[in-house]
Amino acid sequence: MSSIKIKIKKETKDKIVEICNSFNNSPKELINILHKTQDFLGYLPAEAQEVIAEQVKVPTAKVYGIVSFYSFFTMIPKGKHPISVCMGTACYVRGAEKVLDEFKHLLNIKVGETDSAGKFSLASLRCVGACGLAPVALIGGKVYGRLAPDDIKKILSEYDDCECQR
């Protein structure tokens, strides 16, 4: 088990070990450990999963099985400004698909991808619960409601010169 080659930084590894310790390295707590690790790293690279598997003493395949099962967990780093377009039913019947298409078109990426500059990533999610504002998209923590495809260009341009923010 200890033959794995870890490419992540030592501090990162230490932090993950610390997270596992805080949950007593219990396999029952795997989902909580993964939540905390993703909070910290922003995503769950294979190396992080290996560290967790070793700590909790389960096969890496089991950790990967959980990561790949739950849509909340991701193995791809998100962009600096993660975009999520709500594809809940309420948003769908009010035209969310067209809004999503426009994001894809303007950013030239697919759902689940991050653009080459690492600035935006695109995801779809199910119901943020702001159905009164449908269709809705989130960029970072900010909610944009009552969207039409025409609005997207302007919204993206809000992030033109904020390289240094966040």
Next chain:
Amino acid sequence: MSNYKYHILVCGGTGCVASQSPQIKASLEQKIAEHNLTNDVQVVTTGCFGFCEKGPIVKILPDNTFYTQVKPEDANEIINEHIIKGRKVTRLLYIDPKSSERKSDSKHMGFYQKQLRIALRNCGFINPENIDEYIARDGYAALAQVLETNDPQQTIDIIKKSGLRGRGGGGFPTGLKWEIASKNPADQKYMICNADEGDPGAFMDRSILEGDPHTVLEAMAIGGFCIGASKGLIYIRAEYPLAIRRLEIAIKQARELGLLGENILNSGFSFDIELYYGAGAFVCGEETAMIHSMEGNRGEPTFKPPFPAQEGYLKKPSNVNNVETFANIPVIILKGWEWFSSIGTKNSKGTKVFALAGQINNVGLIEVPMGITLREVIYEIGGGIKGGKKFKAVQTGGPSGGCLTEKFLDTPIDYDNLLAAGSMMGSGGMIVMDETSCMVSVAKFYLDFIVEESCGKCSPCRVGNKRLYELLDKITLGKGTIDDLNLLKNLSKVIKDTALCGLGQTSPNPVLSTIDNFWDEYLAHVVDHKCPAGQCKALKSYHIDPDNCIGCGVCARNCPVGAIKGEKKMPHEINQALCIKCGTCYEKCKFNAIFIK
């Protein structure tokens, strides 16, 4: 709520927070400070008022003035006019669409008149982050009463006689469920709250947790006492950060007052609650899958029996109930089962919360007595279809439910009637669709969801639903045949009969119900290769009527792909090979010169 002359309630539900309600609260507080009114006026963040369409909502007590679509800039006027001079800010009052009159009290609004709030009784009235406000509205009195009576069976009987059925979808009688769990002896049992709310168009559980978290904690403690569980677990979606925070605060406050923890109210009964986080998997709403997820595994369902009441979390007897089910419990105890069972229909008692959304004027969260008709919900509470369009269908039950048409508008809503009509109550999503919605595409939308959310454990669900999706996709592309329609029906039946869990057993419902109710629309797709609603891109094309086109060039300028050409002041033309059918030209043309074929 004592010495203040005015209380200003600001909605803190997710929808209103998204449209700046925290900033409104800050501005109000700033103005109050500027006018030295901090001892007279208190600003409180409450849970969802329900009328999300008109959010953010600000309500002023004691005069019950209900301001809609408030902006942070309006704070000045609200304080100067309403609070200081006692004059209502008319421009922020709701306009009744029928009479065009301004209404200042929510009691007189169509949206609220037909509602009856039991589960949502405190949402929009109390500060969910302050346990004292919950206690002031009889909070924890039901728990005290139950512990004082000290007879679990007596409480179980009350719940049984009330006729309360599970609000999470299945509609199983809650009292009976508790009785079964109470009779299974074990050294440890668990009371579990299902707050996974996976239906992609439903947000009632979240609103209850955000607006009135203590009611769920109190009910879980009551349930724990009845079945003999000392531990409560809440499985909540990680996508609900505000609800999680409010629950954490509520649990802490309840522990501090000794309403959770060891020896509650000196009764000898101990009960504490822990949170478990979901990670985005619809199937985890199914109770066996949820339990596996709480144990740190992939959330795959297992065959029942054993039911959770026999072998649940960590193989111990467990009782799973939905958030809204719990929210009804304390009121039933305090007001009596006779009161509760007097509301509703023969086999469906009480109320149901629905998330009313889609092509409707008043999107929001509503709570109505069982037995109300769809017509009342859509036209009186919902204010009718948006933009004066024609009603086509209403979808209930989410991905496990079906579409109901005009002929069901006067059917009383309850568990049995919805099932008989080919849909189901589900958790309470209610999506209204107008004539522009293509029902084949709606079915495809749900199947797309199911394909993504199927856990993959059993092949009817994993493979069968994928095939259903492919058939629907083929039909929306205009490549379907009559045989495909028969195949859809047969395959749907096989999946329903053979899938392992409730997800697969109900996943073909959106297909079957749209086929039943909109057969002509399916036929139009496969025989005429037309989409009557005009939604399926592959089946429509845009054309310019040379008689109406004056050659203004607006369409050409707005076309994102340069597919429209033409001389100035001469009729233009669309190059069909380039056209991506986005519909921009159609929307921009002021001369009705563009038509869809």
